Structure formats: structure tokens, C-alpha cells
Amino acid sequence: MSNATSARPKPFLQPEYCKGCLRCIEACPRDCITPGDEINPLTGLRPVALHLDNCNGCSLCIQACPEPYGLRRQAARPCVGDDFELEDPAKLFGERQVANHSAGDVPDTFVPLPACDPMILKGTYAAAIGALLAGCRHVFGYPITPSTEGAELMAKILPKLNGSFVQAVSEVAAVNMMYGAGGAGVPCLTFTSSPGFSLMLEGISYMIGAEVPGVFINIMRGGPGLGNIGPEQADIKLACRGLGHGNTHALVLAPSTPQEMLELTREAFELSFLYRNPVVILGDGYLGQMTGIVKLPATLRRPGLPAWAVWGDRAHRHNLICSIALEETDLEQRNRHLNIKYAEISAHEQRSDLYRCEDAEMLVVACNTPARMAKGAVEAARAHGVKAGLFRPITLWPFPIDALLPVLPTVRQLIVVEASPGQLEDEMRLALSHAGIAPPPIDHVRRFGGLLPQQSEILAKILNYQEVLS
Amino acid sequence: MSTETSTAPASPAVNLPLSKKTLTSDHPTWCPGCGDFAILNVYYRVLEKLQYPQESIVTFAGIGCSSRMPYFVNSHGGHYIHGRSLPFAAAISLGRPDVHVFNFGGDGDGFSIGGNHLTHAARKNTNMTYVIMDNSVYGLTKKQTSPTSPIGFKSKTDPTGAMDRPINPMRTLLNSGATFVARSHAAQIGHMTEMMERAARHNGFSVVEILSECVEFYDGAFDAAVPRKGGAFQTIELRKNDGTSEDTLRHDPTDEVAAFKLAGLEWPGKFGVFFEVKRPTKNELEAGLVARAREKTKNASDLDLLKGAFARMR
Numbered sequence: 150m151s152n153a154t155s156a157r158p159k160p161f162l163q164p165e166y167c168k169g170c171l172r173c174i175e176a177c178p179r180d181c182i183t184p185g186d187e188i189n190p191l192t193g194l195r196p197v198a199l200h201l202d203n204c205n206g207c208s209l210c211i212q213a214c215p216e217p218y219g220l221r222r223q224a225a226r227p228c229v230g231d232d233f234e235l236e237d238p239a240k241l242f243g244e245r246q247v248a249n250h251s252a253g254d255v256p257d258t259f260v261p262l263p264a265c266d267p268m269i270l271k272g273t274y275a276a277a278i279g280a281l282l283a284g285c286r287h288v289f290g291y292p293i294t295p296s297t298e299g300a301e302l303m304a305k306i307l308p309k310l311n312g313s314f315v316q317a318v319s320e321v322a323a324v325n326m327m328y329g330a331g332g333a334g335v336p337c338l339t340f341t342s343s344p345g346f347s348l349m350l351e352g353i354s355y356m357i358g359a360e361v362p363g364v365f366i367n368i369m370r371g372g373p374g375l376g377n378i379g380p381e382q383a384d385i386k387l388a389c390r391g392l393g394h395g396n397t398h399a400l401v402l403a404p405s406t407p408q409e410m411l412e413l414t415r416e417a418f419e420l421s422f423l424y425r426n427p428v429v430i431l432g433d434g435y436l437g438q439m440t441g442i443v444k445l446p447a448t449l450r451r452p453g454l455p456a457w458a459v460w461g462d463r464a465h466r467h468n469l470i471c472s473i474a475l476e477e478t479d480l481e482q483r484n485r486h487l488n489i490k491y492a493e494i495s496a497h498e499q500r501s502d503l504y505r506c507e508d509a510e511m512l513v514v515a516c517n518t519p520a521r522m523a524k525g526a527v528e529a530a531r532a533h534g535v536k537a538g539l540f541r542p543i544t545l546w547p548f549p550i551d552a553l554l555p556v557l558p559t560v561r562q563l564i565v566v567e568a569s570p571g572q573l574e575d576e577m578r579l580a581l582s583h584a585g586i587a588p589p590p591i592d593h594v595r596r597f598g599g600l601l602p603q604q605s606e607i608l609a610k611i612l613n614y615q616e617v618l619s
Numbered sequence: 620m621s622t623e624t625s626t627a628p629a630s631p632a633v634n635l636p637l638s639k640k641t642l643t644s645d646h647p648t649w650c651p652g653c654g655d656f657a658i659l660n661v662y663y664r665v666l667e668k669l670q671y672p673q674e675s676i677v678t679f680a681g682i683g684c685s686s687r688m689p690y691f692v693n694s695h696g697g698h699y700i701h702g703r704s705l706p707f708a709a710a711i712s713l714g715r716p717d718v719h720v721f722n723f724g725g726d727g728d729g730f731s732i733g734g735n736h737l738t739h740a741a742r743k744n745t746n747m748t749y750v751i752m753d754n755s756v757y758g759l760t761k762k763q764t765s766p767t768s769p770i771g772f773k774s775k776t777d778p779t780g781a782m783d784r785p786i787n788p789m790r791t792l793l794n795s796g797a798t799f800v801a802r803s804h805a806a807q808i809g810h811m812t813e814m815m816e817r818a819a820r821h822n823g824f825s826v827v828e829i830l831s832e833c834v835e836f837y838d839g840a841f842d843a844a845v846p847r848k849g850g851a852f853q854t855i856e857l858r859k860n861d862g863t864s865e866d867t868l869r870h871d872p873t874d875e876v877a878a879f880k881l882a883g884l885e886w887p888g889k890f891g892v893f894f895e896v897k898r899p900t901k902n903e904l905e906a907g908l909v910a911r912a913r914e915k916t917k918n919a920s921d922l923d924l925l926k927g928a929f930a931r932m933r
Contacts, residue, residue: 291732292760292776301763301775308779316764316776319702319732344701375682375698 157206158222160199164189166218167196173220176213179203255453257284257419267444272436273299273340275407275443276366277306279414280338282445284452285364286312287337289326291319291345294378295434296368299340320345324352331361331427332470334458336418338364342434343372343384353427354393357487358472360457362421364414366430368437371599379599380434382517385572388429389546396484398491400428400498401545403516407441413543415446422455424494431545433568435518435601494547501549502541505531506556509538510618511611512589514553514577515566516542519602523566526607535615545573548580557589562614565593568601637670639663644693649684654805654831658752659691661811662721665819668812675718679708681733683725684759685752685831702733705740705749709901712747716902719819720747727757730766730786741795744823745901750815751826752805753788754833755840762836769886772837788828789882789893793875799825800878800894804844805832807852810890817892823900830887844887855881855891872896 160173167189174182174197181204185195214220262282270278277299280288286307290300304314317323323339330337341349346367356363367388371381388401400420402413410432417428454460457468474480504524506512511530515523520541530537540556542549565574574593581588594602594610635641642663649655666676676694680686682701689696695718699707708722729737729751740749756774757763763776767788771780792800799821801814811829818825830841843850858869870891871877878894916924 290776292727292757292763294760297760297763297775304776305778314776318734318766375700 157208159201159204159206160208160211160220161223162196162199162220163218164196165191166216167194167220168192168216169195169197170215171197172213172215173197173210176209178207178209179205182210254456257453258451259448260451262445262447262449264447265445267442269440270407270411270443271298271438271440272404272407272410272432273297273366273368273438274302275410275441276340276414276430276432277302278443278445279411280336280364280418281306281310282411282449283336283415283418284450285336285338285418286310287330287335288312288314288339289317289323289330289337290314290339290341291317291323293320293342293345295370295380295437296340296342296345296366299366299368299437303338303340320348321352324349324356327363327365327427328352328356328359328361331356331363332359332459334454334460336362336364336422336452338366338414340366340368342368342378343370343381344375346384346387350387350391350393352393353399354395354397355472356427357392357397357399358395358483359470360425361427361470362418362425363427364417364421364430365427366414366432368432368434370434371597377599378434380436380518380568380601381597381599382431382433382519382567382569382572383597384431385545385567385569385576388431389548389576392427392429396487398487398494398546399426400424400494400547402428402430402500403543403545404430404432404436405517405520405541407436407439407443409543410436411443412446415450418450418452420498422452424490425455425457426490426494431517433517433519433601434599439518498544499547499549499551500543501552502539502543503552503556504539504541506538506540508536508559509556510559510561511535511537511564511614512540512556512560512562513537513564513566513607513611514540514542514573515602516545516573517568519566519568522602522604523607525604526566526611529604529608530611530615533612533615535611537611542573542577545576548576550580550584553577553580554584554586557586560589561618563589563591564607564610564614565591565595566602566607567593567595569597570595635673637666637673639667641673642666642693643691645690647691648687650835652832652834653684654754654829654833655685655688655752657805657808658685658723658750658811658829658831659688661808661815662688662692662750664812665815668816669719669819671719677708677711677718677720678723679704679711679720680723681725681728682759683728683757684754684833685723685725686728688723702728702731703736704728705733705736708747708749709740709743709745712745713902713905716746716906721819722747722749724749724751725758726751726753726755726765726767726788730788730791734766737791738795741792741797741824741826743901744796744798744898746823747825748815748818748821749824749826750818751788751828752831753828754831754837755785756833756837758833758836768837774836787882789888790879792826792828793879793882793894796898797826797894798823798896798898799892801825801827801892802829802888802890803827804830804841804852804890806841806845806847807890810852810854814892817895821895823898841887844890850887853889855889855893857892 185198211220288303369384371377371379372383404410404413421428513523527537527539567573596602678689678692678696680688681704712720755767764774764781766786768781803811803814814827818827842848856869858871872895
């Protein structure tokens with residue numbers, strides 16, 4: 150053995166970095182390595198054992214080792230107690246040439262809008278304009294009747310505003326684009342209808358888990374399954390109780406006029422970013438297609454950028470948008486955090502509209518388009534001398550129970566009017582039950598399958614109860 | 620998955636021969652001038668020729684104008700989720716190998732939302748016929764861009780013109796492993812009949828893409844292939860294997876590379892059978908698996924087999 154050979158460094162191994170794959174044994178021409186027989190307590194794996202008396206330092210084993218910190222030359226051996234640390238790429242390649250923003254939020258700014266005459270718009274257009282005024286420049290969607298027009302308007306307008314509308318290959322793709330845009334901290338929106346919303350649920354669950362904002366406008370149509378394209382309030386249960394798997398909730402807003410479509414959509418973006426949670430706007434097919442007078446708000450929002458978003462700079466390198474938490478304790482913690490958020494939303498964001506409820510004995514509960522029929526019925530009932538009132542929840546989740554409870558003492562009969570087989574009534578009953586209130590008797594006027602409750606039906610119901618109760 | 624599970628009611632002793640009259644169920648609701656009428660008529664003609672027992676014909680569709688098809692055909696059928704009619708049809712084909720499965724869909728149904736289902740239905744070679752009625756536009760939702768809309772096509776979701784590269788249906792299908800790939804045009808009744816009949820007779824996953832003009836939202840989309848409008852309808856001449864020298868110039872439908880080249884021709888391209896090979900179908904493979912497994916069990920009753928399995932679990 151010459152001096153040159155013996156001078157070649159021999160391999161060494163830190164046992165915690167060896168997984169015992171035995172590739173080095175195959176590579177060694179001198180049989181210096183044997184499979185280990187002791188389990189390493191740190192890794193639970195069995196590292197190989199080196200017997201270097203016969204080793205000539207050929208380094209074939211080092212080449213064979215697939216581990217980055219596995220077999221190394223003895224010359225490269227660090228001091229005892231040293232651990233291997235990954236080198237920061239920023240130090241390897243120098244500082245990255247990007248602007249170094251502060252770690253805080255960039256706040257929204259509001260620009261005053263010049264006053265203009267009211268417009269006559271259909272519901273989906275009104276929602277689109279509300280989104281534009283809220284600073285939304287990213288819209289994703291897939292054609293589905295009766296919601297497509299909103300997306301079409303966006304496709305026309307957005308390129309001029311330095312934004313984009315992308316027609317996704319399906320609703321599944323659209324919701325994941327929402328996740329991406331929301332994760333980048335930009336306000337984004339999708340228009341869809343019931344079957345499409347079903348497809349989006351998986352993504353919504355991920356968005357809620359990762360706390361990503363986004364606004365979903367669901368122009369509900371008749372179901373289940375393919376159903377039809379007539380108006381129905383068939384997704385109240387889905388939006389309030391079933392947003393995909395896991396512990397999920399999102400604010401659910403129910404406009405009833407094109408004006409509200411605009412205002413609530415605009416507000417939905419602020420709420421979505423405030424709570425870092427998706428917001429669902431439920432409109433029925435009628436509301437999406439119906440035209441009405443719409444007044445524009447006084448300001449336009451220029452969205453800022455929240456500190457948690459993907460910024461693409463050094464200060465925000467640790468911003469990670471994901472919904473996975475493999476450790477049981479982490480996941481429990483995240484769910485506790487979500488529950489606190491849900492409780493906050495429930496406490497602060499309940500909205501409702503009360504019409505002649507102050508002395509109402511017959512209280513009609515309705516939202517979306519049926520609320521407009523209900524309002525007519527209440528007016529007609531008042532003309533008959535019946536003390537009728539309309540309670541219109543604007544948030545369906547959380548149900549505005551705090552506003553309902555003070556009204557109840559005078560109420561002798563609740564009548565829930567809806568274009569679904571009892572989904573709104575279930576939400577109300579659940580809210581009453583949670584509040585521990587024994588409600589007055591509840592009856593309902595329900596139409597579905599693309600039909601809406603008629604004013605005459607509601608009025609007949611009210612008058613019938615008036616007769617029975619008096 | 621075996622034919623033993625079939626519980627079809629016995630056919631009536633005398634079956635009326637299939638004709639357009641017996642096959643028609645409802646008046647089509649498409650717009651006047653739609654290419655889909657021709658495809659429906661050709662479907663009737665093909666069924667007339669094949670004379671399958673009427674109760675063994677199943678017509679499926681997803682969502683779109685084309686997918687109104689099952690309503691107009693007096694057969695079993697289903698109108699299913701947008702893009703998901705292929706898995707639905709595949710399960711029928713596997714569960715009831717004795718029925719003849721015809722699946723209709725549009726370009727949005729097949730290439731956009733159902734793109735992955737199409738790929739895997741082709742890969743698995745489940746026995747069925749898929750007719751793609753391609754109009755290069757979303758007609759039912761009133762003019763949005765579809766995956767086959769050409770660059771520059773102005774739709775409501777691309778008001779300044781589509782910018783994404785359209786899908787080449789033939790190449791997509793060849794790549795996915797479909798065993799019968801053909802292309803036709805809704806203005807060519809004879810050609811369409813031939814293609815659809817060959818597809819129906821093919822054992823395995825057979826696809827016919829039929830260019831079917833949407834007169835309402837994409838008028839004149841396929842004029843380049845209509846001789847009456849100054850276009851050219853070029854058909855693919857198939858190899859006859861007669862040993863002559865000109866025969867080598869004809870297309871060999873078992874040659875995947877030649878088919879791929881043919882599919883890349885300039886618009887409107889050629890029409891006819893691009894590719895046709897024999898490969899074991901999913902139905903045959905499944906039946907083989909069951910037969911081999913049953914052989915091992917020596918046809919024991921399921922009760923005995925389950926008892927044995929439970930005993931081992933204890």
C-alpha cells in the first residue's frame with residue numbers, strides 16, 4: 150500500500166443521517182461495510198457499520214450514498230457536536246434584488262366617486278359592478294346559467310382595468326384559481342350557480358382551512374342534481390352548513406334587490422379580507438336576471454395588500470398559505486382558532502332588515518326574491534288591518550337571531566316564506582334552538598322547482614291565521 | 620361484472636324492426652339549422668342498419684346542446700352531470716356488457732370539464748361509442764369560448780378574441796389511447812353514417828368527432844370543409860393492402876405516427892378514420908380477471924367464500 154493511497158481520506162458516517170439503504174455495501178469493493186444491527190434511537194432506522202481497517206479510501210461508497218449528509222470524507226468531518234445546517238440560498242447567491250417591503254399590511258385606500266345618475270342593471274351585472282368598486286380585478290368562472298352574464302361583463306371590462314377574467318376548464322379549476330389569487334392577497338370573485346357551487350366545495354374547504362379570502366356569488370337554481378335553471382333557494386343549507394369537508398363556515402349574504410347585489414358584493418370583499426375567510430353571496434335565479442334601479446356608492450376602493458399574503462420578497466418569505474396541519478395538536482389549535490373566528494363573525498356580522506315588525510303579530514320571515522313577495526303580502530295584510538311584519542335576514546349564516554328575538558314577544562305566528570323545501574326554516578329553527586327560545590308556532594309557504602311563492606298565497610296564509618287566532 | 624348478473628327482462632317475442640319511426644321519441648328542440656339534427660338522423664340510420672334489440676341500446680349525454688340527444692331517441696338513456704357522462708357510461712358498459720352504449724357530448728363536455736374523464740375512458744378502452752358533436756363554442760350558455768374555439772374567436776368571455784391554443788381533438792384522443800378515432804362533418808350524411816357505424820361495430824372505446832355548426836353563435840365555423848360554401852371535404856383513403864404501388868400512399872389506420880401527422884394538417888384537415896386498432900377492452904380484461912379468480916375458488920358459493928374470509932380475519 151503506497152503512501153498516496155493511505156493518504157486518501159476514508160469515509161465516516163454520522164449514524165443519524167443513515168437510513169440503512171445498504172447501497173454503500175454494494176459499492177464497496179473491499180467489503181468494509183456491513184449492515185448495522187443496532188437501531189439508532191434518534192431515527193428508528195438501522196445505520197450501516199463501517200470497518201475501515203481494509204479501506205483504501207476509494208470513495209465509491211461516498212458516491213453511492215444517496216443521502217446529502219450521509220457518507221462523507223473524513224477530512225470534511227466537522228467538529229464534534231456540530232450539526233449540519235442547510236445553507237441559506239440568499240447567502241449563497243447574494244441578496245435577492247427585490248424591493249424589501251415592510252412586514253405590515255398595505256392598507257386599502259378609498260377614492261371618492263363622482264355622483265352619477267342611478268343605473269338600470271340586472272342582478273349579476275350589479276354584483277359585478279359592486280366587485281369592481283371593491284377593487285376586484287380577478288374573476289374566474291365557468292359558464293353556467295343563470296349566472297354567466299356577470300362573468301361576461303367582467304370579461305369585457307377587466308382587461309381595460311389591468312385585471313383579468315379567466316374562463317376555467319371547470320368549476321373545480323375556477324375555485325382553485327380563486328385559492329391562488331386569494332393567497333396572493335388580491336380580491337377575487339367567481340360567479341356560479343348551484344351545480345357549479347357543488348363542484349367548488351372542495352376548494353372552498355381548503356380556502357377556509359388556509360384562511361384565504363374570496364367572494365363566491367351563487368345564483369341559485371333548482372335542484373337536486375341537474376334540476377333546472379329556474380330560481381330556487383336550494384343552496385341555503387349547503388352554504389350555511391355544508392361548505393365542503395371539515396369544520397367550515399363562511400359568511401352567507403342574501404341580497405334581495407339588484408341594489409343589494411351591488412352593495413353586499415362590495416361589502417363582501419371587505420368582510421372576506423377582514424376575517425380572512427371566503428364569503429358566499431346567495432342570490433336566486435330571479436335576482437340574477439332581474440333588472441332594477443342601482444345607485445352607485447360614493448367611493449371606490451383601491452385594495453392594499455395584507456401582510457400574510459404571498460408578496461414575493463424577503464420580508465414575507467415565511468408566509469405560507471396552506472390548510473394542512475399534520476400534527477394533531479396543530480390541527481386542533483387551528484380549529485380552535487377557526488371557531489373563535491366563527492364566534493366573532495356570529496357576534497358582529499348579523500344583519501337583517503325589519504319591516505313593520507314593531508307590533509307584528511304575524512311575522513313573515515323571507516330572504517332573496519321571496520322577501521319581495523312577502524313584503525307585498527305584509528302591506529296587503531296591513532291594509533286588511535292585520536298586524537303583519539316582515540323579518541328579512543340578510544346574513545343567513547350567522548342567522549340574525551339577535552334582531553329576531555326582541556320582535557318575538559308580540560308575535561303569535563311565524564310564517565317562513567321560501568323557494569326551497571324548508572332550508573331557511575331549518576336555519577331559523579336551529580338559531581332559535583341555540584338561543585334556547587321556545588318560538589311561537591311556525592308555519593310556512595314554500596314553492597320550489599323554479600317557482601316562487603306568490604303574494605296571494607302568502608296573504609291567504611296570513612289572513613287564515615288571523616282568523617284562526619282571533 | 621360477469622354476464623350472469625344480467626337481469627334484463629326477456630325481450631318480447633316479436634321485435635319490431637328498428638326504424639326512424641320506432642326510434643323517435645320527442646321532437647328535437649335545437650335551433651333551426653343546427654348541425655345536431657343531422658347527427659341525430661344519422662344515429663337513427665346507424666341503429667336501423669345495426670338492428671340491435673331496442674332494449675339493449677343505451678344513449679347517454681352530459682350537458683350542452685348536443686346532450687339533449689337522449690330525449691329524442693326511444694332507447695334507454697341518461698342525461699348526466701356536465702363532463703361526467705363517460706364514467707357513468709363506462710360503469711353501465713362494465714356492469715351490463717350485453718348492452719350497446721352510445722355516449723353523446725359536445726366539445727365543452729368532452730374536452731373542457733370532462734377532459735380527464737375522456738383521457739381515462741380512452742386509456743381503459745371501455746367498450747362504448749362516444750360521439751363528440753363539436754361546434755367550437757358553448758351554445759347552450761349563449762356563446763362562450765370552448766376548448767376547440769380557434770385563436771381570435773370573439774365570444775362573450777373573450778370579447779377581444781380567444782387567445783388560448785385550441786385543443787386538437789384527434790391528437791388528444793390518439794395520445795389518450797383510444798382504439799378507434801374518426802372525424803366527420805355534420806353536412807356529410809353518408810360519411811357520417813359510415814364513421815358512426817364503424818365506431819359502433821368497433822370493440823372498445825371508439826370516438827367520432829363530428830363538426831356540427833352552431834348557426835346561432837358560431838355561424839360558418841366549418842365552412843372550410845363544406846364544398847357548397849367553397850370549402851373542401853377531403854376524406855382519408857384507407858389502405859386496401861392490395862399490393863399496388865399507389866396503396867402505399869393510402870393511410871394505414873393502425874399506424875399511430877401517420878395518424879398523428881394526419882391530425883396535424885392545416886384546418887379543416889381531413890375526415891375519416893384516423894386510427895383503428897384492436898386492444899383488449901376493459902370489459903374483456905375485467906371478465907378475464909373474474910373468470911381466473913372464479914377458477915381458483917372452484918366456483919364455490921359466495922356464502923362459503925365469505926365464511927372462509929371471515930374465518931381468516933378472526
